[in-house]
Amino acid sequence: MREQAEPPVARGTAGFCHLHVHTHYSALDGACKVDELVARASELGMPALAITDHGVLSGIIQFYQQCNKAGIKPIIGLEAYVVEDRFRKEGQNEERWHLTLLARDDTGYRNLLKLGSLAFLEGYYYKPRMDYVALKEHAEGLICLTGCASGRLSRALQNGQTAAADAEIKRLLEIFGEGNVYLEMQETGIRELAEINPRLSELAARTGLKLVATNDVHYLREENAVAHDVLLCIQTGSRLSEENRMRFSSEEFFLKDEKEMLSAFPDHPEAVANSLEVAERCNVEIKLEEMLIPRFRCPRGTTKPPICASSAKRVLSAGTAARWRRRSANASRASSPWWKRWVSRPTS
Numbered sequence: 001m002r003e004q005a006e007p008p009v010a011r012g013t014a015g016f017c018h019l020h021v022h023t024h025y026s027a028l029d030g031a032c033k034v035d036e037l038v039a040r041a042s043e044l045g046m047p048a049l050a051i052t053d054h055g056v057l058s059g060i061i062q063f064y065q066q067c068n069k070a071g072i073k074p075i076i077g078l079e080a081y082v083v084e085d086r087f088r089k090e091g092q093n094e095e096r097w098h099l100t101l102l103a104r105d106d107t108g109y110r111n112l113l114k115l116g117s118l119a120f121l122e123g124y125y126y127k128p129r130m131d132y133v134a135l136k137e138h139a140e141g142l143i144c145l146t147g148c149a150s151g152r153l154s155r156a157l158q159n160g161q162t163a164a165a166d167a168e169i170k171r172l173l174e175i176f177g178e179g180n181v182y183l184e185m186q187e188t189g190i191r192e193l194a195e196i197n198p199r200l201s202e203l204a205a206r207t208g209l210k211l212v213a214t215n216d217v218h219y220l221r222e223e224n225a226v227a228h229d230v231l232l233c234i235q236t237g238s239r240l241s242e243e244n245r246m247r248f249s250s251e252e253f254f255l256k257d258e259k260e261m262l263s264a265f266p267d268h269p270e271a272v273a274n275s276l277e278v279a280e281r282c283n284v285e286i287k288l289e290e291m292l293i294p295r296f297r298c299p300r301g302t303t304k305p306p307i308c309a310s311s312a313k314r315v316l317s318a319g320t321a322a323r324w325r326r327r328s329a330n331a332s333r334a335s336s337p338w339w340k341r342w343v344s345r346p347t348s
């Protein structure tokens with residue numbers, strides 16, 4: 001019997017929602033447990049919330065279910081690792097850029113799954129990576145935010161490479177289409193952003209692209225920054241006392257509320273508000289009750305299900321019988337006692 005649907009819960013009314021969030025599925029990097037994350041977002045009155053783990057989509061079903069239960073709109077996304085060529089696997093210093101992808105609709109969700117899979121199956125090299133060719137092939141239904149300080153656009157802006165920044169914007173627009181690219185702006189207190197953000201703001205004015213504020217959330221509350229730092233030490237095999245280890249250079253990567261976000265972006269309240277515009281545009285429904293089984297193609301000229309069923313049965317029976325024979329032979333070899341095998345050994 002089908003379970004009775006949960007009564008609808010009132011949606012939050014905050015004027016901001018987080019579109020760049022790492023859960024513990026960003027292994028040894030994200031410190032937010034999905035249930036606690038959703039509960040906190042609900043406490044803060046967020047009408048929507050995104051999941052954008054590093055290279056993986058492992059948390060999306062749990063996230064989707066928890067959000068629906070809490071009356072929060074779930075936005076399914078991924079912080080992708082992008083390289084020039086996903087098949088090239090040489091050296092350790094190949095540059096990887098971060099890019100935030102969000103599913104706008106069911107097609108986008110399916111494309112995200114495809115991209116996530118091919119990043120592992122074809123692009124894996126230290127990290128699951130994809131390239132612009134893959135993005136182009138699976139861009140339908142996706143919204144792209146230009147990424148954190150490790151995004152290609154941010155790097156170009158930080159280095160004052162205007163032509164490279166423009167080329168990146170052009171490329172992303174060609175891939176995702178007009179209206180589906182937003183300039184991602186973060187204010188997490190790290191040094192690079194002091195150079196990147198004013199240039200992002202100029203770029204928005206020059207190109208007409210919209211800014212959207214995110215906080216690259218890695219832990220729930222400000223006081224969790226210390227625990228998160230320990231997690232990074234576990235990831236990198238270093239000690240807290242080490243001077244030159246990888247660390248986040250601020251304690252602001254937490255789930256800020258609307259007020260905290262507005263005070264982080266005093267010159268860009270529209271970037272904060274635009275998070276809701278993006279959230280409004282993302283509508284994915286994951287059908288969890290549906291049976292997901294492969295489709296059988298009927299043999300040429302036969303369309304009647306009984307014929308398909310009989311041919312499937314024939315193939316499966318033959319395969320099962322062969323497996324069973326192999327299994328039984330192995331089992332009887334393994335189960336015969338050593339002395340029996342020794343007595344019946346061939347003597348010459």
Ligand SMILES: [Zn+2]
Pocket residue numbers: 079098147148149150151
């Ligand atoms: Zn990033």
Ligand SMILES: [Zn+2]
Pocket residue numbers: 020022079148216217
């Ligand atoms: Zn991130």
